[in-house]
Each structure stands twice: as structure tokens, then as C-alpha cells.
Amino acid sequence: MSDIVADFKFLSGVKIVDFTQFEAGPSCTEALAWLGADVVKIENPRMGDPGRRLRPGQPDNDPYYFHVFNANKRSITVNLKSPKGLELVKDLLRKADVTIENFAPGAIERLGLGYDVVKAINPGIVYAQIKGFGEGSPFEKNLAFDMIAQAAGGTFSVTGEADGPPIRPGFSLGDTGTGMLMAITILGALYKRRETGEGHRLQVAMQDAIMHYMRINFATQGLTGKAAERGGSKVPGVNNAPMGLYPCAPGGPNDYVFIMTSRANPEHWDRLLKLVGREDLIGDARYATPADRVAREAEVDAIIAAWTKTRDKRAAMQAVGEAGIPAGAVLDTMELQNDVTFEQRGIMQTMVHPVHKPFKMPGWPVRVDGKPSRVQASPVLGANTAEVLGDWLGLDAAGVEALRAEGVV
Amino acid sequence: MSDIVADFKFLSGVKIVDFTQFEAGPSCTEALAWLGADVVKIENPRMGDPGRRLRPGQPDNDPYYFHVFNANKRSITVNLKSPKGLELVKDLLRKADVTIENFAPGAIERLGLGYDVVKAINPGIVYAQIKGFGEGSPFEKNLAFDMIAQAAGGTFSVTGEADGPPIRPGFSLGDTGTGMLMAITILGALYKRRETGEGHRLQVAMQDAIMHYMRINFATQGLTGKAAERGGSKVPGVNNAPMGLYPCAPGGPNDYVFIMTSRANPEHWDRLLKLVGREDLIGDARYATPADRVAREAEVDAIIAAWTKTRDKRAAMQAVGEAGIPAGAVLDTMELQNDVTFEQRGIMQTMVHPVHKPFKMPGWPVRVDGKPSRVQASPVLGANTAEVLGDWLGLDAAGVEALRAEGVV
Numbered sequence: 001m002s003d004i005v006a007d008f009k010f011l012s013g014v015k016i017v018d019f020t021q022f023e024a025g026p027s028c029t030e031a032l033a034w035l036g037a038d039v040v041k042i043e044n045p046r047m048g049d050p051g052r053r054l055r056p057g058q059p060d061n062d063p064y065y066f067h068v069f070n071a072n073k074r075s076i077t078v079n080l081k082s083p084k085g086l087e088l089v090k091d092l093l094r095k096a097d098v099t100i101e102n103f104a105p106g107a108i109e110r111l112g113l114g115y116d117v118v119k120a121i122n123p124g125i126v127y128a129q130i131k132g133f134g135e136g137s138p139f140e141k142n143l144a145f146d147m148i149a150q151a152a153g154g155t156f157s158v159t160g161e162a163d164g165p166p167i168r169p170g171f172s173l174g175d176t177g178t179g180m181l182m183a184i185t186i187l188g189a190l191y192k193r194r195e196t197g198e199g200h201r202l203q204v205a206m207q208d209a210i211m212h213y214m215r216i217n218f219a220t221q222g223l224t225g226k227a228a229e230r231g232g233s234k235v236p237g238v239n240n241a242p243m244g245l246y247p248c249a250p251g252g253p254n255d256y257v258f259i260m261t262s263r264a265n266p267e268h269w270d271r272l273l274k275l276v277g278r279e280d281l282i283g284d285a286r287y288a289t290p291a292d293r294v295a296r297e298a299e300v301d302a303i304i305a306a307w308t309k310t311r312d313k314r315a316a317m318q319a320v321g322e323a324g325i326p327a328g329a330v331l332d333t334m335e336l337q338n339d340v341t342f343e344q345r346g347i348m349q350t351m352v353h354p355v356h357k358p359f360k361m362p363g364w365p366v367r368v369d370g371k372p373s374r375v376q377a378s379p380v381l382g383a384n385t386a387e388v389l390g391d392w393l394g395l396d397a398a399g400v401e402a403l404r405a406e407g408v409v
Numbered sequence: 410m411s412d413i414v415a416d417f418k419f420l421s422g423v424k425i426v427d428f429t430q431f432e433a434g435p436s437c438t439e440a441l442a443w444l445g446a447d448v449v450k451i452e453n454p455r456m457g458d459p460g461r462r463l464r465p466g467q468p469d470n471d472p473y474y475f476h477v478f479n480a481n482k483r484s485i486t487v488n489l490k491s492p493k494g495l496e497l498v499k500d501l502l503r504k505a506d507v508t509i510e511n512f513a514p515g516a517i518e519r520l521g522l523g524y525d526v527v528k529a530i531n532p533g534i535v536y537a538q539i540k541g542f543g544e545g546s547p548f549e550k551n552l553a554f555d556m557i558a559q560a561a562g563g564t565f566s567v568t569g570e571a572d573g574p575p576i577r578p579g580f581s582l583g584d585t586g587t588g589m590l591m592a593i594t595i596l597g598a599l600y601k602r603r604e605t606g607e608g609h610r611l612q613v614a615m616q617d618a619i620m621h622y623m624r625i626n627f628a629t630q631g632l633t634g635k636a637a638e639r640g641g642s643k644v645p646g647v648n649n650a651p652m653g654l655y656p657c658a659p660g661g662p663n664d665y666v667f668i669m670t671s672r673a674n675p676e677h678w679d680r681l682l683k684l685v686g687r688e689d690l691i692g693d694a695r696y697a698t699p700a701d702r703v704a705r706e707a708e709v710d711a712i713i714a715a716w717t718k719t720r721d722k723r724a725a726m727q728a729v730g731e732a733g734i735p736a737g738a739v740l741d742t743m744e745l746q747n748d749v750t751f752e753q754r755g756i757m758q759t760m761v762h763p764v765h766k767p768f769k770m771p772g773w774p775v776r777v778d779g780k781p782s783r784v785q786a787s788p789v790l791g792a793n794t795a796e797v798l799g800d801w802l803g804l805d806a807a808g809v810e811a812l813r814a815e816g817v818v
Contacts, residue, residue: 010597023625031590035597050673064631068624132735135776136754142730147644148737151667152726156642156654157741158579159568165654166663166739168642169578170567172625173586180589181440185775187596188419188444194603200777207737208756208774215477216432216581217742218770222473227663227743233565233577235556245565245574254575254636258560264459317561321551326541328557328616330575332566333626334636345545347617361627365617366594367544368609 004346005363006371011037014190015392017092017099018042018073019113022051023146023172024130024206025102026069027179032098032186033072034364034373040388041070041379042089045077045409048381063356067378071351071363075379076388077409080111084408088389089113094122095392097193098186102130105141115201125199126189128182134205144206149174153210154228158217161232178209239263241293241300242272245330248313256330257308257316263290268325275323276307349375354383385409413755414772415780420446423599424801426501426508427451427482428522431460432555432581433539433615434511435478436588441507441595442481443773443782449797450479450788451498454486454818457790472765476787480760480772484788485797486818489520493817497798498522503531504801506602507595511539514550524610534608535598537591543614553615558583562619563637567626570641587618648672650702650709651681654739657722665739666717666725672699677734684732685716758784763792794818 014037018029026049033039047054051069053062079085090113093099099118101108108114108129115127132144139152147168150156160167182204189200211218217228220237229236233245240263248255261268270282281303287293293300308316313329320327331339337360342348349363354377363375389395389409403409423446427438435458442448456463460478462471488494499522502508508527510517517523517538524536541553548561556577559565564583569576591613598609620627626637629646638645642654649672657664670677679691690712696702702709717725722738729736740748746769751757758772763786772784798804798818812818 008597010594010601012601014600027624031593035594062628062632064628065625067631068628134754134756135779137750139726139730143733143735144737145669145735147667147669148735151654151665151737151739154740154742154745155578155580156665156667156739157663160576160579166642166665167569167576168640168644168654168667169564169580170569170626170637170639170645171564171578171623173582173622176622176624177582177586177589180586180593181773181775184440184589184592184596185419185444185773185777187593187600188417189777191423191596191600191603192419192421194600201779202775202777203779204775205756208751208754208771211745211756211771212774213582213585214580214742215436215585215771216474217579218746219471219473219477221742221746222476222768222770223471227741228579230579230662231577233575235577236579245560245577247574253639254566256560256565256575258556258565258577260554260556317548321548324552326552326554326557328553328560330560330565331563332636333563333623333630336563336620337627337630341546342617345543345617347543347614347620359631361631362617362620362624364590364594365621366590366611366613368594368598368611370544370610370612 004371005349005374006368008034008036008368008373010035014038014098015096016040017089017096019099019101019103019108021049021102023069023175024178025100026051027176028130028183029073029100030069030071031180031183031364039073040092040384041073041075043075043077043381045079045382048075048077052381064359067351067353067359068361070378072376073379074384074388075382076385077382079408082408084403084406086112088403088408090121091393093118093125096122096125097190098126098128100128104143105131119199123199124193124197126186126193126202127199128186128202130178130182130204130206132206134208135203137205137207146172146174149206149210153207154214154217155210158214158228158230160230162230166230173213174206174210177213178204178206181209181212233258239294240290241297242304244301246301246305246308248308248311248316254330254332255313257313257320258328258330259304259320260326269293271323272304272320272325275319276304278303346372351375351377353377355380413780414758414783415777417443417445417777417782419444423447423507424505425449426498426505428508428510428512428517430458430511432478432584433587434509435460436585437539437592438509439478439480439482440589440592440773448482449501449793450482450484452484452486452790454488454791457484457486461790473768476760476762476768477770479787481785482788483793483797484791485794486791488817491817493812493815495521497812497817499530500802502527502534505531505534506599507535507537509537513552514540528608532608533602533606535595535602535611536608537595537611539587539591539613539615541615543617544612546614546616555581555583558615558619562616563623563626564619567623567637567639569639571639575639582622583615583619586622587613587615590618590621642667648703649699650706651713653710655710655714655717657717657720657725663739663741664722666722666729667737667739668713668729669735678702680732681713681729681734684728685713687712755781760784760786762786764789
């Protein structure tokens with residue numbers, strides 16, 4: 001692994017006090033950790049981030065959720081309900097470049113760590129907050145999870161069969177999608193801060209962030225004057241055929257290939273006919289133009305499916321792709337995890353953990369000078385308490401032990 | 410509008426030479442433009458970015474796709490096939506902090522603007538590339554569009570009914586989702602560059618980027634040992650009820666509310682029973698635990714649906730939310746666009762354009778010191794040619810006119 005990944009140093013020296021939990025916040029700080037920031041998770045001594053999913057008195061049987069969002073971070077435990085714990089965190093905030101939280105509305109203020117308090121302690125800090133609904137929204141006090149934000153942000157409305165109910169997109173865009181927009185803004189603030197030393201308050205709501213990923217749908221609405229629609233695996237508003245999912249052998253639940261011929265490339269249709277052994281239809285007036293093929297879409301799809309059905313989805317993807325027509329097999333998480341080419345490129349990496357078994361997971365997918373960022377273990381709860389209090393605040397072992405004896409850390 | 414939005418200055422002074430087209434690249438540079446960078450689109454004089462969707466000899470009836478991904482940028486036209494045009498772009502690259510492209514594999518090299526060439530011109534440049542598949546992938550030479558990357562990156566496999574085929578998530582995560590990861594990495598490189606002056610090559614593939622947004626699914630697979638599954642609007646692996654979409658009045662295609670009771674908050678069930686007028690079931694042994702309710706999920710869902718069916722989805726969202734239970738109405742793009750609270754908060758803004766009619770669209774959703782970034786018009790093709798060549802290269806009007814007369818710009 002050592003030769004194909006690197007330890008990114010872009011943010012070396014950047015100190016982040018991280019109060020976040022679950023996914024929207026942790027996905028943001030993990031991105032910054034992968035770029036080299038020193039991300040210190042502040043966790044309660046009892047169970048830590050609820051994303052750890054620890055169960056009282058029971059073994060940890062689900063470390064994976066925590067692993068995927070907390071690689072490359074450090075963890076310290078602090079009892080924020082104790083006056084000394086609060087003071088300790090304020091000492092850390094004095095040293096920090098960035099702090100971030102995604103508690104329920106009002107919780108950070110009740111802890112005594114609202115923006116005004118922290119700004120008074122450290123005027124140069126970038127103070128970031130992620131909530132479900134925006135300040136000023138009629139729902140600003142409501143709780144939100146990923147699915148709630150996705151429903152209220154529009155993604156359900158455009159996903160599903162044309163004549164069926166809306167369907168949940170099966171992944172957590174509401175959380176990680178929001179975390180990425182906050183990471184971009186934090187980095188913008190840090191860039192300027194090198195010049196000005198100024199801090200800022202940054203706020204994002206998950207419902208608002210979802211719409212950023214739905215701008216094609218808003219553009220389609222601009223064109224049609226109607227709410228963007230669902231189209232199953234077709235793309236509403238794209239008037240060409242063949243385009244969509246085609247079944248492959250041996251007919252398992254994910255044995256399909258997406259094939260997309262382009263309106264702008266009329267030769268796609270002829271190439272595809274040649275590939276599927278239907279040269280006899282090249283030039284056939286019934287299928288000559290995109291409009292003709294859309295009018296006979298069921299026939300056109302049957303012609304393509306007759307060929308794909310006898311092929312493995314990856315072989316089909318390869319053959320269609322080599323013919324110069326965009327194609328993608330529907331791959332599931334197991335197929336992606338087991339495909340060694342991701343590991344060979346450092347896109348999938350195995351997290352080696354001091355407690356849990358090794359876990360292969362996707363790392364930061366952007367390469368710098370040819371190499372992705374090295375995935376390091378997610379931290380054991382409180383594993384770095386003494387180390388961070390030493391590094392950041394100069395506390396010695398005896399000082400940390402005294403805090404521990406008092407139940408502060 | 411002036412009081413609720415601001416012109417962000419985080420990246421003021423950062424010069425970006427932007428060769429990108431369609432969405433994956435333009436969404437990235439637009440984020441940087443919203444943070445204050447000077448993003449200069451290099452477009453061919455004939456039709457420009459194909460995302461403009463201009464049709465030869467016909468009026469521009471679809472400016473919306475271009476608007477949503479190109480706000481706050483400048484456009485210059487350069488004929489890259491002419492030796493003088495290529496030299497002109499090299500002069501711009503000498504002045505730039507960042508350059509980015511998302512052409513088909515091999516195209517930028519064929520233009521004579523590959524990494525080695527540009528690095529030799531400007532060793533401090535951040536050179537960013539977005540492709541469909543990664544360097545070293547078996548599919549690295551293949552074309553990709555959003556749907557192809559989503560199929561091959563896994564999102565189709567987890568979206569759809571449990572017993573149905575995979576379904577396309579109806580929005581362009583493959584494009585904008587990738588653009589955001591590249592924006593983060595560019596900003597990391599720029600942050601370090603203030604100290605070192607060093608340039609870097611950054612590369613990301615859409616298929617690889619998709620997996621970043623699917624990490625919950627990989628975590629679930631870690632737990633179950635099986636490929637992550639589809640579950641309609643339920644969340645596979647979350648063992649609690651009620652949770653899911655419930656139908657609302659008047660029964661239109663998007664009249665649903667997502668309600669999610671939490672395993673960790675047993676009082677959610679009792680609160681919900683009280684709200685829906687079924688206090689008689691509080692304490693009923695048939696529905697006492699999450700496991701009991703999952704075993705009788707159809708009954709539980711019917712109890713909740715009997716109440717939601719007679720309510721407007723927003724009223725249901727409000728009432729359930731106020732009872733302390735996470736809830737989100739399924740909102741469509743028209744409902745989101747027409748909800749004035751987004752406009753009042755600056756999350757939706759109206760792009761005022763010199764040619765096209767005003768268009769309300771989502772802007773950058775993160776607020777800085779309480780205000781979102783102001784949305785400015787997307788540029789008319791080549792509108793800024795003389796201005797940019799003046800600003801960046803010191804060319805005067807006569808110099809620009811001479812280039813124009815030669816067909817270089």
C-alpha cells in the first residue's frame with residue numbers, strides 16, 4: 001500500500017475541535033482530516049459519538065458506521081457537563097482554527113458554547129454549524145435525519161417509477177452531501193484567514209444543501225414549467241432512445257447495464273446495432289431519428305435487451321463501451337468491494353484498526369500527484385486524550401491523570 | 410435582496426482557467442466562483458460549452474441548464490485549434506492559480522495542454538481533472554455521463570423496491586457529487602500553496618467519487634456480510650417501525666410524508682399514537698417494542714396512514730415535527746421553488762440575466778456570517794473576452810480586435 005497512497009499535508013497545522021456526530025458533521029471533518037488537518041473529536045466519556053453505536057454493557061458489533069466517517073481523526077473524551085470539562089474545551093477552542101457541530105437545534109448554546117461565547121474566546125475561529133432546516137425556516141426547530149432532509153429537499157420526488165410513488169434514494173446524500181458543502185466553505189474561510197486572521201460563522205441546513213444536488217431538476221422545470229418528474233431509470237426530458245437499464249445474464253437482482261446513446265451522436269445507434277448483430281436495421285426508416293426511436297421505444301429496448309440478456313453485465317459494459325457508446329454495469333457494494341482494481345488504485349483501502357478486524361472501505365477518491373490519501377484507523381473512544389491535551393495545551397501525564405480522577409476527561 | 414445576501418471574498422484574487430463543460434466540472438468551478446474566485450470559462454467561439462445546449466441557427470430555448478452551473482463566472486472565447494489561440498491560453502495559464510478540465514479521456518493532451526506542458530509553463534499551478542473512470546481502471550478510456558457513473562458506482566443497486574429492479578436516483582450525484590470532492594481538494598491545495606507556492610496535479614473519477622456518498626451502504630455490508638440491498642422507502646438494516654412514507658391528502662403523486670420513529674427514543678411511538686388519536690394503543694403489548702412493531706409493520710403503517718391520509722403533507726410534517734418526531738413532507742421542485750421562505754432566506758435567488766428571462770434557482774446554501782453568496786448571471790458566450798484579456802494580460806481594445814479579426818477569439 002505504501003507506494004500507491006500518500007499522507008496528504010495540505011492542511012497540516014490546521015487544528016479542528018470537532019463536536020460532530022453521526023454523519024453530516026463527521027463526513028465534513030473526515031474530508032479535512034484526509035487533507036491533513038488535525039481533527040480532534042470531543043466525545044462524552046460514557047458512549048462517545050452516537051455514531052459509534054455502542055450499546056451499554058454489550059460488545060461493539062457495529063464499528064463500520066463509525067469507521068467510514070471517522071478515519072484519520074483523534075478522539076478525546078471530555079465531560080462537557082462539568083465546569084472543568086467546559087473550561088478544558090474552551091482552552092482547546094482558544095488554540096483551534098476551526099470548530100464544528102451538528103447537534104439538535106439549540107443544544108450547543110445550552111452547553112454554553114454558542115457562537116458569541118466562542119467568538120469572544122477566539123475571534124479568529126471558523127465556527128461551523130450543520131442543522132436539518134435553516135435558520136428562519138418554518139421548520140428550524142425540527143429534528144432531521146438524512147431521509148427527512150431528502151424528502152423535504154426534493155430527491156424523493158424525482159426518484160421512482162413514473163407511475164409509482166416517490167422512492168427514497170438508497171444512500172445518504174442528506175448527510176454526506178451537506179458535509180461536503182460545509183467542507184468547501186470552511187476551506188474558503190481558512191484560505192482568506194491566512195491573509196486576514198479573521199474568523200467567521202458558517203451555517204448550512206441539510207434541506208437547503210439537498211437542492212444543490214438537484215439543479216438539473218430545477219433546470220428541467222425551467223424548461224417545461226412543470227415540477228420535475230420521475231422516470232424510473234429513464235431520464236425525463238431526454239428525448240432519445242435507446243437509453244436506460246437493460247437486463248443481463250444470469251438475471252440476478254443487479255444484473256443490468258445502463259446504456260445511453262446520445263442525440264448529439266447519431267452514429268451511436270448504428271454502432272449499437274452492429275454490436276448486437278442487427279446490421280439489418282441500420283438505415284431502417286422506422287428507427288431513423290431519435291424521435292422515431294422514442295415513438296417505438298419498447299421495440300428498440302427489446303432489440304437491445306435480446307443481446308444484453310445473454311451477456312454478463314461487465315462483459316456488456318466492456319463491449320458497448322469499446323464500441324464508443326457510454327455504458328455502465330449496475331454494480332453492488334459487494335462487487336465494488338471485491339473488485340481488486342479499486343484496491344490496486346488506492347480508491348478502496350483496508351483500515352487496520354487496533355481493536356476491530358481489518359475493514360476495506362472507500363477512501364478520499366481524489367488523487368494528488370497520482371496518489372490518494374492514506375486511510376488511517378478511526379480512533380478508539382478517548383484514545384488520544386492525553387496526547388492531545390499534551391500537544392495542544394502542554395498538560396503533562398500527571399495533569400491528565402488528575403482530570404481523569406475527577407471525571408472531567 | 411441586497412440585505413440578505415453578500416458577495417463572498419474568501420477566494421478574491423484566485424484566478425481559475427476553466428476548460429470544463431456540462432456539469433461535473435462546471436459545478437466545481439461555480440462553487441469556487443461563489444466563494445469569490447475569478448473563474449474564466451474558455452469556450453469555443455462557435456457554440457461554447459455544450460452545456461449551453463445551443464442549436465445551430467435556432468434560438469436558445471434552454472438556458473437553464475447552463476444558468477444553474479455557471480453563475481458568477483466570466484466567459485471568453487478562444488479557438489484552441491489555432492496556434493495563436495493556444496498561445497493565448499498558455500498566457501492565461503501562466504497567470505492562473507488553478508486550471509481544470511473534464512474533457513473525454515485524452516482530449517486535453519491532444520489539444521497540447523496536458524499536465525506536463527502546463528506544469529512547465531507554470532510550476533505553481535493546481536491542475537485538476539475529472540473523468541468518468543480512474544486512471545488504471547479497466548474502463549479508463551470509456552466515456553461516462555452521470556447515469557453511467559451512478560450505475561457503475563453503486564447508487565442504482567441500493568435504490569428501488571426490495572423486489573423490483575434497480576432504479577436511477579433521479580438527480581445528478583455523479584456530476585455535482587464529483588465536482589464537490591474536487592472543489593475540496595483544490596481548496597486544500599490552494600491553502601498549502603500560500604505557504605509553499607507549489608502546484609499539484611489533482612485527478613478524480615466519477616465512479617470512484619460515487620462510492621464516497623455510499624459509505625453507509627458499505628458500512629451496512631460490513632455488518633451483514635451481504636451486498637447492501639434496496640428497500641423502497643424503508644431503510645434496509647434499520648429495525649424499527651413506524652418508519653417510511655405515508656400517504657397524504659389530496660393524494661397527488663408527491664403527497665406523502667416521511668416519518669421516522671427512533672429505536673433509541675421509545676417515547677416516539679407513544680407520542681405518535683397520541684397525535685394520531687390512538688391513545689388506546691399506548692402500552693398495547695402487540696406494539697410494545699421495535700421488534701413487535703416490525704413484526705406487525707403493515708398494521709402499524711395502516712394506523713399511521715389512517716391519520717396522514719386526511720391531512721395535507723405540510724400540515725402533517727408540522728404536526729409530527731412539533732410532537733418531537735422527525736418528519737419531512739415529500740416536496741417537488743415546483744413546491745420548493747414557490748415556497749417564499751427559501752427566497753426570504755436567500756437560499757433561492759433570482760438570476761437576473763442580460764438576455765434571458767429572470768430565473769429563480771438554488772444558490773450556494775452555506776451562509777457566512779448569516780448571509781448566502783449572491784447569485785450573479787451566467788455569462789453570455791464570450792461576453793468577457795476583452796475584459797479578461799485586458800485584466801489578466803494587459804491587452805488593449807485594439808489588440809483584442811486584431812485577435813477577433815483573425816478568428817483567434
